Amino acid sequence: MIEKVELQWLLSFQAVYEQLSFKRAAEQLQLPTSNVSRHVALLEQQLNLRLLERTTRKMIATAAGKQLYQSITPLTQAMNDALEEVSLQGDALSGHLKIIMPDLPFLAEIIADYCRRYPQIQLSCDTQLNPTEGLLDGFDLVLRFGRGPLEDSGWVAKEILRWPSCIVAAPQLLEQHSMPRSLHDLGKVPCITSLSVLQGMPWRFKGDQTLQVQSGYRVNSGHMAKAAALKGLGFAILPRHACQADIDSEALIEIDLNCEPEDLVLYAFYSGRKYPLEKVKVFLEHLQSGMIELNEEADRVALSID
Numbered sequence: 001m002i003e004k005v006e007l008q009w010l011l012s013f014q015a016v017y018e019q020l021s022f023k024r025a026a027e028q029l030q031l032p033t034s035n036v037s038r039h040v041a042l043l044e045q046q047l048n049l050r051l052l053e054r055t056t057r058k059m060i061a062t063a064a065g066k067q068l069y070q071s072i073t074p075l076t077q078a079m080n081d082a083l084e085e086v087s088l089q090g091d092a093l094s095g096h097l098k099i100i101m102p103d104l105p106f107l108a109e110i111i112a113d114y115c116r117r118y119p120q121i122q123l124s125c126d127t128q129l130n131p132t133e134g135l136l137d138g139f140d141l142v143l144r145f146g147r148g149p150l151e152d153s154g155w156v157a158k159e160i161l162r163w164p165s166c167i168v169a170a171p172q173l174l175e176q177h178s179m180p181r182s183l184h185d186l187g188k189v190p191c192i193t194s195l196s197v198l199q200g201m202p203w204r205f206k207g208d209q210t211l212q213v214q215s216g217y218r219v220n221s222g223h224m225a226k227a228a229a230l231k232g233l234g235f236a237i238l239p240r241h242a243c244q245a246d247i248d249s250e251a252l253i254e255i256d257l258n259c260e261p262e263d264l265v266l267y268a269f270y271s272g273r274k275y276p277l278e279k280v281k282v283f284l285e286h287l288q289s290g291m292i293e294l295n296e297e298a299d300r301v302a303l304s305i306d
Contacts, residue, residue: 005043005046008039009039009040009043009046010072011029011039011076012025012031012040012043013052013065013068013069014069014072014076015138017052017065018138020058020060021059022037028138047064047068049062050064050065051065084277084279093118093120093279095121095277096124097122097140097283098138098140098141099111099123099139099142100126100127100128100141100142100143100144101125101128101142102145103127109290110286111123113290118282121279140279140280141280141283142268143268144266145266146265146267148204148208148262150267157268158284160265160266160268161265161266162263162265163240163263163264163265164239165240165261165262166237166243166255167254167257168235168236168254169232169253170251170252170253171232171250173190173232173233173234174253176232177189177190180257181256181258182257183211186213186235186255186257187213187214189234189235190214190215190216190233191214191215191236192215192217192219192235192236193213194225195219204261204262205262206261206262207259216234225238226238226242226243229243230252237261268284270284
């Protein structure tokens with residue numbers, strides 16, 4: 001049977017299964033959509049069974065499709081690892097590095113410098129603040145922000161940078177609402193929250209405490225959150241260094257509660273294999289080195305997301 005099935009058919013099926021879309025699978029594989037569709041059709045024809053049920057609105061894997069995907073994924077991963085290991089025998093770092101990360105200037109500079117330093121690396125980078133779990137498949141590295149305990153997954157999480165945070169409000173807002181002294185009080189006043197990133201709501205505090213706050217202003221931007229806080233639209237959690245000047249000038253008032261908000265952390269997630277791929281390991285080293293050099297830009301960076 002195996003001599004009648006081409007490897008590319010299996011890779012195309014695997015990508016379509018993960019993305020539930022021929023178009024997105026084709027983008028991941030860097031192939032025409034028609035080729036990917038034909039590969040899956042040929043595989044189904046050779047196996048004489050349906051692997052994916054297609055409708056005009058969605059795609060669902062059949063029981064046979066799910067079984068095949070679970071069986072071939074460890075094999076294709078092992079083959080890829082073997083090829084990566086052999087490629088490292090050369091004199092220069094090479095291969096295809098696939099990353100998801102926030103669209104931040106400092107990261108753009110670091111990645112461009114990495115590719116300049118290692119010209120045989122091929123880069124594919126998707127910029128997203130909050131990639132869905134299914135989208136992570138097929139990528140070598142994901143850079144993402146977080147607050148508090150991370151959800152359990154098969155990915156290894158490496159902390160890249162951490163920003164202590166505080167709760168602030170404008171003086172005009174405190175004229176309308178009493179100064180909150182506890183989480184209970186904070187739950188009764190208007191707050192500025194993230195729309196989808198950082199797990200949206202509830203707000204997370206040290207000691208594994210959470211609070212479902214009231215919010216009519218939800219944004220995926222620290223710049224927008226700070227601007228709204230300065231206008232008195234609500235209480236906000238901001239990286240401390242990004243609003244310290246406003247606290248010193250009394251444009252914002254720090255709220256002293258009986259607990260502290262969790263730090264804002266930039267994490268790098270990569271496959272849970274025992275040893276990271278060399279291209280990922282070298283990139284992480286380059287990233288951390290670049291973070292040290294660009295530390296003076298932390299104010300601008302941290303405000304890009306909260």
